[in-house]
Amino acid sequence: MQKNVGNCLVAQSGGPTAVINSSLYGVLAAAMKCKTIDKIYGGLHGIEGIIDGKIINILDFPSKILKQIKYSPAAALGSCRYRLKDFNEGKDDYIKIFEAFEKYNIRYFFYIGGNDSMDTADKINKYADEIGYDIKVIGIPKTIDNDLMFTDHCPGYGSAAKYIATTTLEIALDTEVYPKNTINVLEVMGRNAGWLTASAALVREKIPWLKHLIYIPEIVFDENKFLEDVENAYKRNGNIFIAVSEGIVDKNGEYVSKRNNMYTEDAFGHAHLGGVGDYIEKIIKDNIYKRVKMVRLGTTQRCAMHFASKTDFEEAEVLGERAVEFAIRGISGKMVSIVRKSNYPYVYDIDIVDLNKVCNKEKKIPLSMINEEGNNVTKEFIEYARPLIYGEIDLPFIDGLPHYTNLKYSV
Amino acid sequence: MQKNVGNCLVAQSGGPTAVINSSLYGVLAAAMKCKTIDKIYGGLHGIEGIIDGKIINILDFPSKILKQIKYSPAAALGSCRYRLKDFNEGKDDYIKIFEAFEKYNIRYFFYIGGNDSMDTADKINKYADEIGYDIKVIGIPKTIDNDLMFTDHCPGYGSAAKYIATTTLEIALDTEVYPKNTINVLEVMGRNAGWLTASAALVREKIPWLKHLIYIPEIVFDENKFLEDVENAYKRNGNIFIAVSEGIVDKNGEYVSKRNNMYTEDAFGHAHLGGVGDYIEKIIKDNIYKRVKMVRLGTTQRCAMHFASKTDFEEAEVLGERAVEFAIRGISGKMVSIVRKSNYPYVYDIDIVDLNKVCNKEKKIPLSMINEEGNNVTKEFIEYARPLIYGEIDLPFIDGLPHYTNLKYSV
Numbered sequence: 083m084q085k086n087v088g089n090c091l092v093a094q095s096g097g098p099t100a101v102i103n104s105s106l107y108g109v110l111a112a113a114m115k116c117k118t119i120d121k122i123y124g125g126l127h128g129i130e131g132i133i134d135g136k137i138i139n140i141l142d143f144p145s146k147i148l149k150q151i152k153y154s155p156a157a158a159l160g161s162c163r164y165r166l167k168d169f170n171e172g173k174d175d176y177i178k179i180f181e182a183f184e185k186y187n188i189r190y191f192f193y194i195g196g197n198d199s200m201d202t203a204d205k206i207n208k209y210a211d212e213i214g215y216d217i218k219v220i221g222i223p224k225t226i227d228n229d230l231m232f233t234d235h236c237p238g239y240g241s242a243a244k245y246i247a248t249t250t251l252e253i254a255l256d257t258e259v260y261p262k263n264t265i266n267v268l269e270v271m272g273r274n275a276g277w278l279t280a281s282a283a284l285v286r287e288k289i290p291w292l293k294h295l296i297y298i299p300e301i302v303f304d305e306n307k308f309l310e311d312v313e314n315a316y317k318r319n320g321n322i323f324i325a326v327s328e329g330i331v332d333k334n335g336e337y338v339s340k341r342n343n344m345y346t347e348d349a350f351g352h353a354h355l356g357g358v359g360d361y362i363e364k365i366i367k368d369n370i371y372k373r374v375k376m377v378r379l380g381t382t383q384r385c386a387m388h389f390a391s392k393t394d395f396e397e398a399e400v401l402g403e404r405a406v407e408f409a410i411r412g413i414s415g416k417m418v419s420i421v422r423k424s425n426y427p428y429v430y431d432i433d434i435v436d437l438n439k440v441c442n443k444e445k446k447i448p449l450s451m452i453n454e455e456g457n458n459v460t461k462e463f464i465e466y467a468r469p470l471i472y473g474e475i476d477l478p479f480i481d482g483l484p485h486y487t488n489l490k491y492s493v
Numbered sequence: 494m495q496k497n498v499g500n501c502l503v504a505q506s507g508g509p510t511a512v513i514n515s516s517l518y519g520v521l522a523a524a525m526k527c528k529t530i531d532k533i534y535g536g537l538h539g540i541e542g543i544i545d546g547k548i549i550n551i552l553d554f555p556s557k558i559l560k561q562i563k564y565s566p567a568a569a570l571g572s573c574r575y576r577l578k579d580f581n582e583g584k585d586d587y588i589k590i591f592e593a594f595e596k597y598n599i600r601y602f603f604y605i606g607g608n609d610s611m612d613t614a615d616k617i618n619k620y621a622d623e624i625g626y627d628i629k630v631i632g633i634p635k636t637i638d639n640d641l642m643f644t645d646h647c648p649g650y651g652s653a654a655k656y657i658a659t660t661t662l663e664i665a666l667d668t669e670v671y672p673k674n675t676i677n678v679l680e681v682m683g684r685n686a687g688w689l690t691a692s693a694a695l696v697r698e699k700i701p702w703l704k705h706l707i708y709i710p711e712i713v714f715d716e717n718k719f720l721e722d723v724e725n726a727y728k729r730n731g732n733i734f735i736a737v738s739e740g741i742v743d744k745n746g747e748y749v750s751k752r753n754n755m756y757t758e759d760a761f762g763h764a765h766l767g768g769v770g771d772y773i774e775k776i777i778k779d780n781i782y783k784r785v786k787m788v789r790l791g792t793t794q795r796c797a798m799h800f801a802s803k804t805d806f807e808e809a810e811v812l813g814e815r816a817v818e819f820a821i822r823g824i825s826g827k828m829v830s831i832v833r834k835s836n837y838p839y840v841y842d843i844d845i846v847d848l849n850k851v852c853n854k855e856k857k858i859p860l861s862m863i864n865e866e867g868n869n870v871t872k873e874f875i876e877y878a879r880p881l882i883y884g885e886i887d888l889p890f891i892d893g894l895p896h897y898t899n900l901k902y903s904v
Contacts, residue, residue: 127672156666160669160672161670248799248895255509258899260538284893376789381667381668381786385664388663471892
């Protein structure tokens with residue numbers, strides 16, 4: 083009996099998404115129903131907070147607040163960008179984590195995050211095996227970047243794609259009002275994969291008159307070819323809409339955003355990627371046409387809960403619930419994943435995949451989804467992405483603003 | 494009889510808003526019900542298109558499409574930024590406009606726009622008087638900038654404010670997830686008035702832990718004072734949210750955006766204002782703290798129909814309807830305006846004001862709404878702006894995207 087009943091711990095990691103809290107809610111809802119799980123703890127700021135002993139009892143919160151979190155963007159428990167070292171390189175973290183696990187009798191650990199987070203979950207699972215600590219570890223995918231392997235797509239992507247596509251549609255209609263032509267530039271997130279930027283193409287059939295150009299990290303950025311593309315499109319179509327990933331690189335592997343005069347690096351010498359839009363704006367103005375309007379969506383695209391996709395929102399919750407179900411069936415060291423059965427109607431199933439298969443890998447847009455010129459996506463991409471943006475959510479509102487909450491600040 | 498029955502012409506001008514088409518719909522709905530109005534024409538691209546004879550019969554469109562336009566952002570009839578000269582300086586335009594009026598027997602002219610557009614409407618009204626052409630001219634206000642005089646506020650502002658405030662809220666929650674501090678910079682539109690930027694303060698009570706700083710064109714921008722503000726706030730609060738108007742100026746009246754290396758001007762030497770956010774980002778990074786995230790909302794804020802305010806949406810339609818009612822009662826040379834009766838509950842009335850009182854003037858944020866330090870707004874502003882963002886709209890959707898339409902492209 084003692085062996086089967088234990089407590090669970092859930093934490094969130096990496097960049098937030100609009101629906102990361104739906105997965106958290108799914109875990110909570112399933113864990114509350116489950117007889118083999120007693121207490122439900124949350125780790126604040128992911129594994130970094132767990133190492134520091136920042137663990138809260140989630141059932142201390144009124145259930146009204148817990149219900150609200152699923153309608154709230156950003157990580158309700160806080161997040162981190164902390165990479166667990168290999169055990170051989172730094173065992174202190176592991177000792178602290180497992181001290182916390184013992185202290186709170188944690189027998190189920192759910193980690194919601196991207197590929198770095200799956201690496202962390204994998205390491206914890208292996209270490210538990212090694213020291214003979216009985217715990218089930220399940221990863222729950224989330225990332226607007228949609229770059230996790232072995233899952234059809236990632237929760238968070240559909241909502242970001244819906245927001246980006248709608249913003250594209252609205253900017254495109256705005257552009258059409260003037261007799262003068264406009265070249266629009268939309269800077270979209272995406273360090274190594276172009277899924278988010280490509281979602282701007284979802285409006286293609288809605289506004290067939292608009293010439294779209296899409297530049298993603300999967301294709302080497304050639305400035306001369308780019309200016310040629312833009313000039314040709316401008317001469318033929320007048321109005322153009324350019325979506326560009328912040329992470330596009332040239333043939334030397336250098337980020338194009340470095341060419342921006344305002345380019346900066348962080349304390350570790352990592353590029354601050356925002357800024358490629360300004361550079362693209364400038365070279366178009368200098369070489370082709372002055373009337374260029376640039377929008378940098380920045381963090382808005384990963385937290386736009388006000389326009390989340392219902393499909394995405396529901397899938398995120400289901401993944402959280404299923405993670406708990408797999409764990410209590412004794413499964414460990416896996417990530418829950420989405421398997422698509424059909425596009426129209428959109429049907430999916432939930433499966434599991436080994437954490438160590440997923441971690442530290444990135445799924446890029448396959449070449450079959452990119453056009454020959456390397457400046458747009460094919461119909462295959464549209465059919466892939468379209469079902470993910472279906473449906474809208476009825477958010478709670480107070481005084482004209484969405485009623486969001488955050489467990490970290492409710493503590 | 495002949496004298497009373499005539500046709501009407503409606504056109505749109507200036508920068509689009511999320512709800513400019515609601516006013517257009519209001520005009521159409523009222524004109525269709527009105528016995529003294531026969532045909533309903535639309536001028537494409539505002540007065541510029543009317544001068545070029547680009548006039549369409551709106552009743553040629555299926556009523557299904559006409560209903561859709563009110564749920565569509567951007568100007569359904571197209572817009573222009575064309576300033577009518579005084580008659581003495583250029584009579585050609587007037588002759589063409591009145592040739593068109595005669596050709597289509599236009600007896601009612603409705604012009605939806607900002608202060609430049611009210612100037613155009615005023616000039617047309619006076620010229621009609623002078624040549625004895627019987628026409629009623631009514632202006633219908635719209636501008637996200639909220640800078641028209643003699644109206645409590647302008648349709649378009651409430652929706653933009655709701656979008657900006659919600660975006661602020663979402664970015665703020667996103668920021669809170671990490672243990673590391675972040676300084677956020679949101680670049681907001683507004684050449685001479687700070688109403689839009691100030692709307693970021695509407696989230697103040699929702700996230701009391703977040704330090705807000707707001708910089709608007711009404712207050713001279715002093716870079717040293719700014720850096721002091723930011724440094725103090727950063728030391729005290731860690732996370733900061735800075736909203737800045739693209740049109741802030743220094744003590745010499747120079748746009749701060751000019752200090753951006755990427756600064757450019759248009760063919761007429763007018764500043765392209767977008768870019769102040771990059772400059773603000775850079776001086777913070779250079780002087781205070783490296784982790785700065787900048788979002789440039791650009792045109793998204795004026796066309797975000799996907800999150801429009803219901804209050805704004807409905808008022809815009811009512812103003813269109815009432816414009817028609819005033820015109821058929823024989824009133825001309827006026828702009829319909831909003832008079833606020835009460836904040837809580839929010840009650841307003843529609844009045845009229847002389848076009849020549851409104852045109853070429855700008856309403857700035859009064860000093861009583863700005864704090865002593867000049868870096869935020871007072872409670873008076875919050876109470877003024879809050880009712881304008883109340884309520885949400887049920888948009889029609891197809892395939893996960895709003896179903897927008899545009900008469901210009903349906904022709």
